[in-house]
Structures are given as C-alpha cells and as structure tokens.
Amino acid sequence: MSYISKPKVAHPGLPKNKLGLTARDYEGAVSTLCAGCGHDSVTAAIVQAVFELNIEPHMLAKVSGIGCSSKTPAYFGSEAHGFNSVHGRMPSVTTGASAANRTLTYIGMSGDGDSLSIGVGQFVHAIRRNLNMCYIIENNGVYGLTKGQFSASADIGTKPKKGLPNQQEPIDPVSTALSLGATYIARSFSGDKEQLVPLIQGALLHDGFALVDVISPCVTFNDHEGSTKSYAHTRQFYHHVVDADYIPPAEEITTQYDKGSAIPVELHDGSKIVLRKIDNEYDPTSRAAAFKYLRDRFNAGEIITGLLYIDDSRKEMHDLMGNIETPLSEYPLEKLHPGQDELKKILSRYR
Amino acid sequence: MATVNDVVIKIATVNGTGSASANGLLMKSIFRMGVPVVGKNYFPSNIQGLPTWYEIRVTGDGYHARSHRVDLMIAMNAQTYARDLAEVAPGGWLLYDSTWPRSRLLDRDDVTVLGIPLSKMCNESFDGARARILMKNIAYVGAVAALLDLNLDTITELLAETFASKSHLIESNMKAIRLGYDYAMENFVCPLPAKVEQLDRTKGHIIIDGNTAAGLGCMYAGATVGAWYPITPSTSLMDSFRSFCQQYRVDEATGKRTYCIIQAEDELAAIGMVLGAGWNGARSFTPTSGPGISLMSEFLGYAYYAELPAVVFNVQRTGPSTGMPTRTQQADILSCAFASHGDTKHVLLFPSNPGECFTMAQQAFDLTERLQTPVMVLSDLDIGMNDWMVPDFEFDESQIPDRGKVLSAEDLENMEQFYRYLDVDGDGIPYRTLPGTHPKGAYFTRGSGHTRHGEYTEDGEEYQDVVDRLLVKWETARTIVPAPEILYSKFNKAAILSVGSSDGACKEALDRLNAQEISLNYCRVRAFPFADSVKEFIDQHEVVYVIEQNRDAQLRTLLMLDSEADPAKLQSLLHYNGMPLNAGFVVRRILEERSRGQAA
Numbered sequence: 001m002s003y004i005s006k007p008k009v010a011h012p013g014l015p016k017n018k019l020g021l022t023a024r025d026y027e028g029a030v031s032t033l034c035a036g037c038g039h040d041s042v043t044a045a046i047v048q049a050v051f052e053l054n055i056e057p058h059m060l061a062k063v064s065g066i067g068c069s070s071k072t073p074a075y076f077g078s079e080a081h082g083f084n085s086v087h088g089r090m091p092s093v094t095t096g097a098s099a100a101n102r103t104l105t106y107i108g109m110s111g112d113g114d115s116l117s118i119g120v121g122q123f124v125h126a127i128r129r130n131l132n133m134c135y136i137i138e139n140n141g142v143y144g145l146t147k148g149q150f151s152a153s154a155d156i157g158t159k160p161k162k163g164l165p166n167q168q169e170p171i172d173p174v175s176t177a178l179s180l181g182a183t184y185i186a187r188s189f190s191g192d193k194e195q196l197v198p199l200i201q202g203a204l205l206h207d208g209f210a211l212v213d214v215i216s217p218c219v220t221f222n223d224h225e226g227s228t229k230s231y232a233h234t235r236q237f238y239h240h241v242v243d244a245d246y247i248p249p250a251e252e253i254t255t256q257y258d259k260g261s262a263i264p265v266e267l268h269d270g271s272k273i274v275l276r277k278i279d280n281e282y283d284p285t286s287r288a289a290a291f292k293y294l295r296d297r298f299n300a301g302e303i304i305t306g307l308l309y310i311d312d313s314r315k316e317m318h319d320l321m322g323n324i325e326t327p328l329s330e331y332p333l334e335k336l337h338p339g340q341d342e343l344k345k346i347l348s349r350y351r
Numbered sequence: 352m353a354t355v356n357d358v359v360i361k362i363a364t365v366n367g368t369g370s371a372s373a374n375g376l377l378m379k380s381i382f383r384m385g386v387p388v389v390g391k392n393y394f395p396s397n398i399q400g401l402p403t404w405y406e407i408r409v410t411g412d413g414y415h416a417r418s419h420r421v422d423l424m425i426a427m428n429a430q431t432y433a434r435d436l437a438e439v440a441p442g443g444w445l446l447y448d449s450t451w452p453r454s455r456l457l458d459r460d461d462v463t464v465l466g467i468p469l470s471k472m473c474n475e476s477f478d479g480a481r482a483r484i485l486m487k488n489i490a491y492v493g494a495v496a497a498l499l500d501l502n503l504d505t506i507t508e509l510l511a512e513t514f515a516s517k518s519h520l521i522e523s524n525m526k527a528i529r530l531g532y533d534y535a536m537e538n539f540v541c542p543l544p545a546k547v548e549q550l551d552r553t554k555g556h557i558i559i560d561g562n563t564a565a566g567l568g569c570m571y572a573g574a575t576v577g578a579w580y581p582i583t584p585s586t587s588l589m590d591s592f593r594s595f596c597q598q599y600r601v602d603e604a605t606g607k608r609t610y611c612i613i614q615a616e617d618e619l620a621a622i623g624m625v626l627g628a629g630w631n632g633a634r635s636f637t638p639t640s641g642p643g644i645s646l647m648s649e650f651l652g653y654a655y656y657a658e659l660p661a662v663v664f665n666v667q668r669t670g671p672s673t674g675m676p677t678r679t680q681q682a683d684i685l686s687c688a689f690a691s692h693g694d695t696k697h698v699l700l701f702p703s704n705p706g707e708c709f710t711m712a713q714q715a716f717d718l719t720e721r722l723q724t725p726v727m728v729l730s731d732l733d734i735g736m737n738d739w740m741v742p743d744f745e746f747d748e749s750q751i752p753d754r755g756k757v758l759s760a761e762d763l764e765n766m767e768q769f770y771r772y773l774d775v776d777g778d779g780i781p782y783r784t785l786p787g788t789h790p791k792g793a794y795f796t797r798g799s800g801h802t803r804h805g806e807y808t809e810d811g812e813e814y815q816d817v818v819d820r821l822l823v824k825w826e827t828a829r830t831i832v833p834a835p836e837i838l839y840s841k842f843n844k845a846a847i848l849s850v851g852s853s854d855g856a857c858k859e860a861l862d863r864l865n866a867q868e869i870s871l872n873y874c875r876v877r878a879f880p881f882a883d884s885v886k887e888f889i890d891q892h893e894v895v896y897v898i899e900q901n902r903d904a905q906l907r908t909l910l911m912l913d914s915e916a917d918p919a920k921l922q923s924l925l926h927y928n929g930m931p932l933n934a935g936f937v938v939r940r941i942l943e944e945r946s947r948g949q950a951a
Contacts, residue, residue, distance in 0.1 A: 058793055061787075082795040083630060086653055096578060096627025096630075096631070098627075099575075099633065101787060104787050324609055327632075331575065335609075336575065336609060350558055350563075
C-alpha cells in the first residue's frame with residue numbers, strides 16, 4: 001500500500017542465497033506505516049527468513065486481511081503474489097488458495113483486530129483444519145487505522161492514551177491456538193529479530209498450521225506508560241523459554257547444547273529446527289504442561305516467548321483429505337470428467 | 352371426470368416415515384410406462400413429525416409445472432385429513448387408512464372416499480415397527496397401481512433394480528404391493544375413470560432434480576474446489592458433487608483425490624475459499640441460498656472489483672430473512688444482481704430446469720474465467736429439489752473449455768512488463784496471472800483503490816479509469832451470456848416475459864390461452880446483463896406481462912434498470928406464496944389484466 005517502489009540497486013558485496021538472490025530481492029515497496037512501528041521490524045525479519053530459506057519469490061503467496069498488519073505484504077516479496085482480502089477473512093482465502101495449489105508457501109499476515117475480533121471464527125477454523133501455512137499475528141492491542149480503540153488482545157488494566165483502563169479479559173492467540181490443537185505455536189517480539197527469524201523459518205517449513213504471535217508495539221497509539229504492549233513494558237517482562245535454531249538441509253548440528261535442553265525436529269525438506277530450552281522445566285511437546293506453564297506465567301505478568309509448542313505428527317489439510325500432490329489448478333480439465341459415454345451410464349440411474 | 356394420462360395424485364404423509372422411496376417408485380413406474388410425470392415435494396422445515404406432501408402430476412402432454420388440481424389424494428396423515436379432503440377436486444377420490452375408520456371426518460358429497468386397512472394388513476404381514484411403517488407406504492403404491500391401472504411388471508422391475516443386492520427386500524416389497532393391489536381390486540371399482548395408459552413419450556428422458564444436475568455439471572466442468580456451508584435448499588448440490596467425485600475423481604496413478612470439498616465454518620468463509628482457489632487458478636464454486644448470499648456480499652463486491660472468478664449457485668428459497676426455508680421463490684434477483692456495497696453488479700444465469708442446471712453449471716465456469724468476475728446461477732427450490740422429466744443431458748467432448756486470459760510462464764518471459772488491469776484488447780477484460788507461474792507475473796490483489804497497473808491509489812482519475820473499464824467489461828458480458836429464449840406465435844402486440852422456474856407454467860399457459868384464441872409471444876431471459884434482444888423484444892410489444900415469483904417485481908425492476916425498457920409496457924403478474932407457479936394462475940391473471948385493459 002505504497003506509492004513508492006524501491007529502486008532495485010543492490011550493493012555488489014551483498015550476500016547471495018542459493019538462488020543467486022540477495023535479501024533486497026525479497027523486499028517490497030516502501031512502508032507507509034508510522035516511523036518506529038513494530039510491524040516494519042517484522043517485515044524485515046520475514047525478508048531475512050525467506051531469503052535464508054532460498055524460497056523462490058514467486059512460489060511465496062502473501063495473504064492478509066485489513067488493518068495496519070494486513071498492509072505489510074506490500075512491503076516484502078515484490079515478486080510474490082499478494083492477496084489483500086477483506087477484514088478478518090485472510091484464513092478462508094488462504095484455505096481456498098491452498099486447496100487449489102498446495103505447492104506454494106503461504107504466509108498470512110494478520111493483526112489482533114483482524115484475527116481475534118472480526119476474524120476469530122476463521123482463525124479458529126484454519127487451526128482446526130491444520131491448514132499448511134505460516135500465520136503471523138502482529139499483536140499490538142489496539143486498532144491503529146481507526147485511531148486507538150482497544151482490541152481483543154488488550155490486557156486487563158492496560159491504559160489507553162485517553163480514557164479508562166481495559167477491564168475485559170484478553171483473548172490470547174497462543175493459549176487459544178494451544179487449546180484448539182494448533183501444531184506449531186510461537187511467540188516473539190518485533191524488537192528481537194534474532195529470536196524471531198528462526199521462529200518464522202520453522203513456521204514456513206512446518207507441515208501444518210504454524211502460528212507466530214509477535215508482540216509488535218504501536219508507536220502512535222499504544223506505546224505510552226501504563227500500556228502492556230509498549231516497547232518498554234515488553235522489554236521488561238518478556239522471557240525466552242524455548243528458542244529455535246534453524247539448521248538448513250544437509251547441514252550438521254554444530255552447536256553444543258546442554259544435555260536434555262535441545263529437541264531437534266526434522267522438517268519435510270530435510271532441514272531441522274532445534275528447540276533450545278532456556279527453562280528446562282518447560283516441555284514444548286506437551287499441550288497440557290505448556291498450557292499450565294503459560295497461564296501461570298501470564299498471571300504473574302510475564303510475556304513468555306519462543307517456540308512454545310510443536311506437534312509434527314498430525315497431518316495437514318490435504319493429507320487428511322487424501323488429496324493429490326499435483327496442484328488441482330494444474331490438473332488438466334479433460335482428465336477431470338469421465339466423458340460422454342460415461343454420462344450415458346450415469347443417466348441410466350435416473351430412468 | 353374420465354381422463355387418460357391426466358391425473359394428479361397427492362400423497363399426504365408424516366415427515367420422517369420413509370415415504371420418499373414409495374413415492375419415487377410410484378412416479379417411476381408411470382414414467383416407465385412412457386407417460387410424462389412431474390414430481391413436487393412439499394415438505395416442512397423439520398426432521399420428523401410434521402406433515403409433508405408429495406404430488407405426482409401425470410401429464411400425457413408433457414407439461415413441466417405443477418397443476419393446481421388434485422384428483423386422487425392418498426391421505427396417510429390423520430393430522431391433515433380435513434385440509435387434504437378439502438383440496439380434492441370435485442369428482443375426485445381420497446384413499447385413506449381405514450384401520451381406524453373416519454367416516455365423519457372424511458365426508459364430502461362430491462368426493463369418493465376409499466378406505467383401505469393398510470396398517471392392519473401390514474401389521475399382520477410384517478414384523479417390526481419400522482418394517483410395518485415402510486411397507487404401509489409400499490402397500491399404498493400397490494393400491495394406486497390398481498386404481499390407475501399401472502403395470503405391475505414395471506413395478507416389479509423397478510424393485511428388482513432398487514434392491515439388486517438385497518433380494519429378500521424385493522420379495523417383501525412385492526408382498527406389500529400385492530396387499531394394496533389385491534385389496535383395491537377386490538373392494539373398489541378398478542381402474543378409476545382417471546387412469547394411466549401406456550404411451551411413448553419418455554424415451555430419451557430422465558427424471559432428475561436440479562441440484563443433482565448442477566453437481567454433475569460442476570464435475571463435468573472440471574471444478575476442483577467446492578466450499579460450502581449447509582443451507583436448505585442447496586445442500587443436496589454439494590452432496591451430488593461429492594458423490595460424483597467419489598466415483599470419478601480419483602487419480603489413476605496415485606489413487607489420490609483430484610477434488611477438494613471443504614465444509615466451511617460459515618458462508619463468509621465459503622466464498623473466501625472460493626475466491627482464494629479461483630485466484631490460484633482452480634475452478635471453484637459454492638452452493639448456497641438467500642441468507643448465504645447476504646453473508647457473502649462483502650466478498651462478492653471484492654471479487655467484482657479485484658476481478659476474480661467465482662461460481663455461486665443460489666438455490667433460492669422463500670424470504671425475507673429466514674422466511675420459509677422449504678418453499679420456493681425467485682426473490683433474490685436484485686440482491687444477487689447488486690450484492691455488496693458501492694457500484695457493484697454481477698453476472699447472473701437463470702436455469703429453468705435441471706437440464707439447464709447441468710449446462711449452465713458448465714457455462715458459468717467458462718464465463719467466470721473469461722470475464723474474471725463472479726457468476727451466480729439462480730436456481731430455486733422448485734428446480735433444485737423437485738423431480739423433473741427432462742431430455743437426456745449431452746456433453747460435447749470436443750468443446751474446449753474457456754479458461755480466459757491467463758498468461759503462461761512463457762508469455763511472461765517474453766513480456767517487457769506485466770500490468771494486471773490494462774485493457775489490452777479493448778473488451779474491458781484484462782490479462783491475469785496465476786501465483787507460482789513466474790516472478791514477472793506477481794501483482795498485489797486488493798479491494799482498495801487501484802490503478803490500471805495494479806498499484807494502490809487514492810487519485811480520483813486513476814480510480815475512475817478502472818471502474819469505467821469495468822463497465823466496458825459489463826458490455827462484453829452482455830454479448831456472451833446465454834441468449835434469451837424467444838417464441839413467436841401469430842402477429843400480436845402482447846407477450847409474456849418470464850424467468851427460471853416460471854417457464855413451465857408460462858408455456859403451459861400459452862397453450863391454454865391459445866386454445867381460447869389468445870396468442871401471446873414469449874420471452875424467457877436466461878442471463879443478466881440482458882442481451883440486446885430482450886430490449887428489442889419488449890420494444891416490439893405494446894404490453895409485456897412480466898411473470899415472476901416474488902412480491903416486489905424484481906425482474907421488472909432489473910429490466911427497467913438494465914435494458915431501459917419502457918416501464919409502462921411492463922405489467923407484473925406476481926406469484927409469491929412459496930408454492931411453485933402453476934399455469935392456472937398465469938391464465939387467470941392474464942385474462943383479468945386483459946379484461947381490465949379492454950374496460951379502460
């Protein structure tokens with residue numbers, strides 16, 4: 001959603017990926033979000049994640065709803081198709097797109113208003129189908145474009161710029177996804193690129209529904225004292241519990257991990273995600289344990305981040321249905337009907 | 352009333368008692384005697400317990416509408432005896448279960464009441480409550496067979512086909528048929544003066560409902576993605592698509608499915624899925640009904656503006672709001688034509704019977720991909736869920752489906768630069784690209800203001816440039832949508848204009864009026880935007896009776912808006928009580944209008 005396209009001049013010394021592309025090739029138009037917006041940092045993390053994963057730009061599909069977060073697909077992947085849909089409906093568009101062509105990599109960009117209010121139904125049902133996508137919520141607790149109303153993720157007691165503190169229970173996308181059976185659940189902070197990039201990479205490669213909830217402060221409407229989604233508050237109260245390291249295909253794990261603290265998870269392309277536990281008490285493979293831990297820490301006012309849950313045993317949507325690997329959109333039409341002679345046989349049932 | 356092959360049988364039963372197969376058996380046995388039939392189901396929005404009716408019109412002349420008359424009532428539901436008796440035409444008959452005699456309730460001088468102890472006979476002959484209820488239904492078929500002189504061999508043949516794999520059921524069903532048949536032969540004067548005689552008018556025809564036909568059409572059209580939310584009366588369309596896919600959509604090499612049916616969480620999601628799939632190049636569709644269209648409206652406007660293909664079947668039911676979900680109407684014409692906010696309008700197709708549901712399903716996919724805009728097929732409950740006799744469907748394998756203007760990787764490779772919304776050919780239809788084809792083909796699909804290059808804009812001129820080009824496309828649509836059906840009789844100045852399922856009753860009315868020396872011309876619109884020939888047709892006449900099934904004359908309104916037809920010529924004849932239109936109504940109303948016109 002920018003009038004300005006960036007000139008494509010790459011410094012000759014810029015590193016190239018296996019496709020011979022630089023990170024600049026994965027960028028998009030100039031952002032029109034406010035200076036300092038957390039979302040721009042998330043955009044930068046996506047660019048780095050996709051660049052490092054050697055994804056062909058045109059094999060990436062960017063889908064979004066409405067809101068500040070939903071504008072961001074314009075700011076990365078200028079050679080990727082984008083679908084900026086209507087408010088709260090990104091999951092259904094992605095579901096249909098995936099149904100037609102399962103070979104693309106889908107990244108859905110959404111926000112707390114888009115996913116937890118108007119689109120909460122679609123968010124929930126995309127999880128239920130285990131839709132194979134990376135679903136990013138840029139979570140700032142407010143509606144930006146309509147000038148600062150609380151969203152459904154606003155914490156109890158958090159203060160608006162004007163008016164009274166929020167008194168309603170927040171909807172937490174992470175515990176919601178956990179209770180619904182999402183198969184990859186992460187949370188991070190827009191100001192922590194080192195943690196965020198591998199979490200996005202794992203989400204892009206995970207075979208199934210991968211949620212990345214990113215606390216992404218709104219500098220204009222929710223970055224003041226008393227806000228629980230400000231930069232300062234997040235920095236003060238957030239904790240890494242399980243970080244993820246991305247190991248490309250055919251590369252060895254070289255890092256020395258403390259005994260019992262690392263869980264390697266093999267991804268479908270041969271790459272690995274190593275879950276690195278910061279708190280050894282935490283078990284990111286147990287829904288019940290993760291849920292209790294998260295609620296206890298949430299009640300203590302902490303913001304728990306990292307790859308909080310993973311289940312690589314469940315089938316994603318197409319495999320649950322038994323669908324062919326070939327994109328349905330590429331299957332030849334003439335092979336999709338049994339012809340005139342068979343039609344005659346079909347009609348004989350109706351005499 | 353001595354008639355041959357002109358009798359209406361109405362069966363009154365209780366919902367959930369399994370009478371559907373008995374009624375189907377009865378209708379097909381008449382059809383197999385070469386005699387045309389019309390089957391209408393009047394059912395409640397209920398799973399079990401409420402009254403339900405099935406009406407079989409035997410029409411040697413081969414008409415397609417319901418008749419307003421009932422000659423033989425099979426009254427199997429004590430709750431509705433009074434109204435069922437009242438509905439029988441003078442001189443007609445009423446058959447009821449006399450296990451519990453009701454001589455006082457069923458007393459009408461001009462109707463012959465025939466009592467047959469169905470329950471008693473079935474309780475004596477069959478074991479188990481369910482079997483007894485089901486066989487009671489089969490037994491009344493036997494009684495009707497005797498009363499109308501149906502061919503018992505045909506019934507035996509049908510039962511043998513139905514229960515090919517369960518031969519013990521053939522025996523028990525035949526036993527029930529004989530119970531009813533023999534009792535009727537012994538106790539009533541059989542056949543009745545209104546009877547059925549062998550004819551040769553059903554060869555090359557089938558009996559099918561529109562939803563089954565549309566599902567079959569989607570399968571033949573190569574639809575691969577179907578997203579839907581269950582809603583009466585459209586649900587059986589997806590059931591049909593699924594059952595044909597289960598049989599014919601398994602990839603030979605892998606044994607995997609070549610279709611993807613998604614039961615969505617609601618209609619908002621269903622249409623979102625259809626758009627996502629269409630954007631990605633699959634032929635995708637959703638079946639729904641009026642309330643679903645209301646929910647889909649935001650996305651339909653998006654698809655109009657962002658120029659995405661989508662096929663939507665609206666099997667219309669009686670509105671407004673929840674209305675009467677199991678009754679028919681043509682009352683979504685305007686809400687579909689202009690679904691969504693802003694300057695939005697949509698291409699509509701109007702099938703008039705299951706045959707057109709099959710062909711228009713295929714045309715809809717070609718048109719939506721050619722025009723890059725949603726195409727809505729406006730069927731209705733009468734077409735979708737009732738049993739119609741129609742000529743065998745044909746599928747022309749040599750006809751190549753129209754996938755529209757889609758650029759290949761090679762096209763893109765050889766292009767300087769691709770712009771999504773340029774009117775290269777002057778027909779208002781731009782070229783599109785599919786995700787995953789080529790980096791040069793990437794563009795940003797958006798519902799916000801955009802330029803002809805696909806860039807975001809808030810500039811008035813750039814915005815207007817695109818929405819004006821959409822009007823050019825609209826005029827292209829006008830030239831390629833299905834043409835109206837036009838029938839000229841003698842030279843005259845009056846005509847009937849109708850749409851969709853009103854067609855059968857209108858054509859029958861034309862015959863009846865003709866018999867009274869009133870010849871009218873006829874036009875049935877088959878698509879919106881209206882072809883120029885529709886306007887020409889209206890211009891040729893002094894009065895055009897616009898016949899449709901809604902209260903607010905929606906088709907007439909649309910004719911005034913889109914074809915600039917002279918409103919003074921367009922006289923509305925409206926039928927909107929939820930029952931399918933019948934020829935008697937059309938004849939009566941036209942005669943009234945004519946006498947009023949002459950008096951003035």
